[in-house]
Amino acid sequence: MTYFWIEAASGNAKTYDELVEDLNRIDRGRPLVCESDPYRLYVQVLHSLLAGYEIVCLDDGLSEEELARMEISPDQLTESFPVQPLNLGGVEDLLDRVRNHDGNWHVSLYTSGTTGRPKQVRHRLQTLTREAKVSESHRNDVWAFAYHPAHIAGFHVFFQAFLNRNPIVFVFGAEGDQIVRAFTDHGVTHISATPTFYRHLLPYLKEPNVQVRRVTCGGERFDENLADLLVQAFPSARVRNVYASTEAGSLLSSTGQYFSIPEKLKGLIKISDRNELLVHQSLLADFNSAAAIEGEWYLTGDLVEWVNDSQFLLTSRKSEMINVGGYKVNPHEIEAEIRKIDGVKDVVVSAKENRLVGNVLIAQIVKAEHRAEADITSDIYKLPLQSWKIPRVVQYVNELSMTKTGKLVRT
Amino acid sequence: MKEFIDGVILEIAKRNNQDITEISPSHSLRRDLGFDSFDLAELTVKLESRFGIDIFEKKMTVDAVSEVYEILGAGETA
Numbered sequence: 001m002t003y004f005w006i007e008a009a010s011g012n013a014k015t016y017d018e019l020v021e022d023l024n025r026i027d028r029g030r031p032l033v034c035e036s037d038p039y040r041l042y043v044q045v046l047h048s049l050l051a052g053y054e055i056v057c058l059d060d061g062l063s064e065e066e067l068a069r070m071e072i073s074p075d076q077l078t079e080s081f082p083v084q085p086l087n088l089g090g091v092e093d094l095l096d097r098v099r100n101h102d103g104n105w106h107v108s109l110y111t112s113g114t115t116g117r118p119k120q121v122r123h124r125l126q127t128l129t130r131e132a133k134v135s136e137s138h139r140n141d142v143w144a145f146a147y148h149p150a151h152i153a154g155f156h157v158f159f160q161a162f163l164n165r166n167p168i169v170f171v172f173g174a175e176g177d178q179i180v181r182a183f184t185d186h187g188v189t190h191i192s193a194t195p196t197f198y199r200h201l202l203p204y205l206k207e208p209n210v211q212v213r214r215v216t217c218g219g220e221r222f223d224e225n226l227a228d229l230l231v232q233a234f235p236s237a238r239v240r241n242v243y244a245s246t247e248a249g250s251l252l253s254s255t256g257q258y259f260s261i262p263e264k265l266k267g268l269i270k271i272s273d274r275n276e277l278l279v280h281q282s283l284l285a286d287f288n289s290a291a292a293i294e295g296e297w298y299l300t301g302d303l304v305e306w307v308n309d310s311q312f313l314l315t316s317r318k319s320e321m322i323n324v325g326g327y328k329v330n331p332h333e334i335e336a337e338i339r340k341i342d343g344v345k346d347v348v349v350s351a352k353e354n355r356l357v358g359n360v361l362i363a364q365i366v367k368a369e370h371r372a373e374a375d376i377t378s379d380i381y382k383l384p385l386q387s388w389k390i391p392r393v394v395q396y397v398n399e400l401s402m403t404k405t406g407k408l409v410r411t
Numbered sequence: 412m413k414e415f416i417d418g419v420i421l422e423i424a425k426r427n428n429q430d431i432t433e434i435s436p437s438h439s440l441r442r443d444l445g446f447d448s449f450d451l452a453e454l455t456v457k458l459e460s461r462f463g464i465d466i467f468e469k470k471m472t473v474d475a476v477s478e479v480y481e482i483l484g485a486g487e488t489a
Contacts (some may be wrong), residue, residue: 200448
């Protein structure tokens with residue numbers, strides 16, 4: 001018996017055999033999935049892959065306003081259609097069908113758009129599994145799943161583990177003590193997570209964990225100090241830094257903060273004269289963003305600094321997108337929500353660098369006289385937005401700084 | 412100073428529906444008060460804007476309220 005899915009917070013677990021049973025039981029397909037239960041989310045994803053229909057995966061807990069910006073009505077969340085049973089013959093049959101899939105399948109995920117509306121990105125199985133390593137040597141790996149399940153990094157971890165028939169220990173959103181206990185109880189050997197996740201976890205690790213063999217950091221700028229702490233916390237592990245994007249999947253990997261372009265991707269990834277990382281369109285998933293394409297190249301918006309002839313460091317982003325704990329946040333989207341609050345005359349959302357989560361969102365507000373600051377602040381904390389999009393610091397000012405062209409200044 | 416620190420911690424804890432009325436130096440921010448990374452970041456920014464010190468600058472594992480007092484020079488510890 002091999003476990004497929006173990007939840008650190010609840011202790012609930014499913015074996016690969018139970019996964020097959022659950023897949024065989026499905027008689028209705030769902031084109032749009034918004035699941036609070038990550039196991040059910042991935043069951044639906046696998047079902048769509050095997051049954052051959054396209055699927056869209058959304059974050060759970062999106063408000064009606066957030067759905068409206070994605071042009072999705074709440075009714076669509078419950079849509080389904082009848083399907084023939086999969087009749088899987090067992091776990092090996094399931095794995096064979098996925099490993100030998102013809103690739104004619106798409107899953108759409110959403111990423112924060114630059115215009116205030118989340119951007120839909122359609123992935124093929126090939127882009128999700130491009131960096132997956134499948135071999136007998138990975139047969140005994142045990143993966144900690146520490147990313148948001150409906151985001152691209154979560155899909156990378158899922159397929160890496162699933163294709164090797166590894167147990168997946170779901171730790172995203174679990175408490176520190178539960179995560180540490182789950183690592184030990186289930187013998188986790190591989191972790192991939194944001195630096196924010198590791199910073200949160202380290203205080204709970206009372207003694208070094210020698211079972212973990214691979215620690216991967218992604219989604220945020222790498223931090224050498226954190227890397228030192230990770231080596232102490234996981235003395236048997238190799239620490240790795242990866243660069244991936246929702247639009248292109250996993251692209252670069254390194255053992256420290258410096259990246260170089262691997263031989264197989266030379267000619268497909270380059271650095272522009274303006275020091276921006278560019279990705280050839282042949283590596284991309286499908287998405288609608290004409291503005292970010294120049295000729296055959298996708299402009300990632302990630303700026304680099306060369307440290308020698310072949311190595312570079314990712315330094316910052318060209319756009320106004322703010323990275324909060326590994327999530328890209330569009331300040332315009334948040335400003336639009338805050339402007340709807342009674343008593344808010346104007347607002348600008350900016351970032352303050354923070355060593356724990358990368359950036360903390362700050363809202364500067366010009367308020368009307370008839371409402372108290374405390375009431376407006378209280379309304380901001382209750383905004384129908386995902387938790388990482390809520391500004392944690394609210395400041396009241398008499399006027400907002402403007403540039404000569406009338407744009408608000410994000411300091 | 413301690414009053415300000417306690418006020419910020421209490422405000423965040425209450426927003427997270429923690430049933431608590433008073434902050435104790437022995438409280439663990441993560442375990443007793445349920446602070447996640449975003450809550451800790453908010454605390455850091457608010458304390459830094461007041462006292463000019465990043466409480467996590469030298470040690471990322473700061474956790475007890477008494478440690479926060481100590482870093483900010485707020486007198487007695489637990």
